[in-house]
Amino acid sequence: MVQKGDLKIVVQMLRNLEKSGQEIKFKAPLVVAAPTYNIIDELKEEGDWEVLQRYSGFEFDDFMPKATPRKEYENQLYLERPGCNLCMGNQEKAEKGDTVLATSTRLFAGRVVEDSAEKKGESLLASTPVVVLSAILGRTPSMEEYKAAVEGIKLTKFAPPKKTPLDALSVHY
């Protein structure tokens, strides 16, 4: 996860699904790691963290950290410690031969996922909503599915700065 807004998007998507009455199941594992502990504290205060907890099959425990890397994954939400691990393929990688969709930035051969005997591993990079939706669907979404899923959700928006006025004598009141 690159910034706090991304985590809020995950939560909003889950809330959207709750509202629609659909059962929330994952067809592919979704591993979520916040950037910092501060952000987790803020999400707890804002009531968002417990939504993530509700749907996760694993939550990190600082008092009992993992001693071995995860090699196999269930189709569920994993709430991991802040850090640069699976996202960057540091201590952990996806299962061999997997097709991975991630919000991180590395897709070098063998970095996030290695090849299996039958299939090359590949990690594709995309925005948060695409990654979450793909984990739920077990495949890349169509444009209709994507638009429906992000309906009403505050994505990270950007509006370019307005051009500076040509009149250098404009006065500020």
Next chain:
Amino acid sequence: MSLYTEYLAEIETRKEQGLNPKPIEDGALVSELIEQIKDLENEHRAASIDFFIYNTLPGTTSAAGSKAEFLKEIIVGTAIVDEIAPKFAFELLRHMKGGPSVRELLGLALGDEPKIAVAAADVLKTQVFLYEADTDRLDAAYKAGNTVATDILESYAQAEFFTKLPDIDEEIKVVTYISAEGDVSTDLLSPGNQAHSRSDRELHGKCMISEAAQKEIQDLQKQHPDARVMLVAEKGTMGVGSSRMSGVNNVALWTGKQASPYVPFVNIAPVVGGTNGISPIFLTTVGVTGGIGLDLKNWVKKVDADGNPIIGNTGDPILEQKYSVENGTVLTINTKDKKLLDEDGNELVDVASAFTPQKIEFIKAGGSYAIVFGKKLQTFAAETLGIEMPVVFAPSKEISHEGQGLTAVEKIFNKNAVGVSSKEPLHAGSDVRVKVNIVGSQDTTGLMTSQELEAMAATVISPTVDGAYQSGCHTASVWDIKAQENIPKLMKFMNNFGLITARDPRGVYHSMTDVIHKVLNDITVDDRAIIIGGDSHTRMSKGVAFGADSGTVALALATGEATMPIPESVKVTFQGEMADHMDFRDVVHATQAQMLQKFGDNVFQGRVIEVHIGTLMADQAFTFTDWSAEMKAKAAICISEDHTLIKSLELAKSRIQIMIDKGMENEAETLQGLIAIADARIEEIRSGAVPALQPDEDAKYFAEMVVDLDIINEPMIADPDVNNVDVSKRYTHDTIRPVSFYGAEKQVD
């Protein structure tokens, strides 16, 4: 002799893994060796002498301390060892390069025995890793009238430690070995999941590329004993990706030469080449090891009669081979004419960029550190003697274009520059020494940074650095034996050195595995700051940040400075509106796609992306600057609006305050200092005294582009394209596709 017995047992275990005895860094073990050497009847005496001479690590390891002390005893006659005469003891001290060895040598040079003093002075004249404690001693002795001190200072002022070194070879014969087709990432040379073994250089060397490749390289070396193996990225760029120094260390281990016969498994002088050049950070590490990096250009775009590239069926320009570098090709590098020649002496390509005056100095001195420290030492000596410093080192290139405005990064470099002679502002291409404000270190490259600091004999952070952070984010997920062994040690070292650390050596505050870039983004409190970090994604959205190898990070920590040419910039602005269903990440990917479409080549590569996203706060803007690593840009800099910048700085302040509340503040009150800087900057902006950093209207850019937000209406996905017929097109980060390309069919695991 329990440590020694354990050491012998470890040697047996390592033999089974095909490894030599581990280089010794523990002073207590060296003390046992010394006892066994002094005991003439000891059964382990011969082996102990061997380990003492050839297998003990220098620098500031405790082993170096014990070794230096015993060598001094031999020199003054307190200890007598037939196998190590005083003359040889001096030679061993000379090879130890700094820290305890310099301390002992200074003691001998400034001592009462004239003959010994002169001999020690002769050795000191070859040394450069002197710190304040050492130069203070020389200064005091000189002022007290000590003639040996005067003699040493005069030698330093003339930079004899450099001028007396042999010139580099005019002709260097190389034999090629293709490490891979396409871009070669440092991951191939030193895999990320082998990070734990980096400090054991011999063991770590075993993971370079593959066992088969290592054997092939050795075969080539046997077949061509008079040539150096050049590792090549055929049709790609060499050394992309992570900044890890272990990448080039491994290359040097297999293809370079031993730095000193008395220092185990530290090699220098690798030769590397890439069809499309060398990645910027990797090129820096090549400089650190006194190596050579060539831009081979052995494949070029085929052009038609008008000079336009001919496009093939795939929509890409057709490449034609100018010359072959297939395995075993013998070539000659002529360092005087700066050309690469084939076996018959025909010129293949001009390689002047690999042999600039500065790069030649690095090669001559066996590495860039010796030059950095040498310059500082020469300056100190000349000032102490009150003489004008003779010009010995290649003068830094200083380029000024009269009447031309400055880009944002040019402004930052001019503001932070140190020791510039030009009175005019400097433009891109100028070499500058700059003050570094913030330094970051993470927990896989941090181990090497601490090794580099030890090799430089540094012990405390430079007082001019505003703040530095050591993170624990790369060992967050799995806290296994290797992490448990290495990380607390690293945190303690860095904390003592003066960095704020994610892990409390005293165990008081809760360890945090916060992602380093988030923290660095939070502690950068000035939009004109220069940040150096030991991770290729050091790309902050305030100031200008450079990912660097652990050596550059170590230099930044120890000297508070960095030296680099001012990079060119590419200006990126935006027009139009983001569609409701689009996320900013899609804009980032689209920027890359639109850039490649507009220019054909990656114009971001090696340059600074000056992105005008002034309305985005630092946290969100980071999504863009982060990706600039994948754009192969040297750095990215956000041009912000005044009120947005103030908000970003306020947020940074609050996060720093949380760090203080958690108990992370150190004795030097670094965090409080950062809050003060933030406050001062906010005031400057509010009052209008110094608004947010903007480039000049008449600044010159390498290229400019306007990203069209209106045409972005689908999520954009970066695909590694693993099955592309053209191997060099895979894993590039340049293949950006809209989600509809996959027709809602691609299975995701």
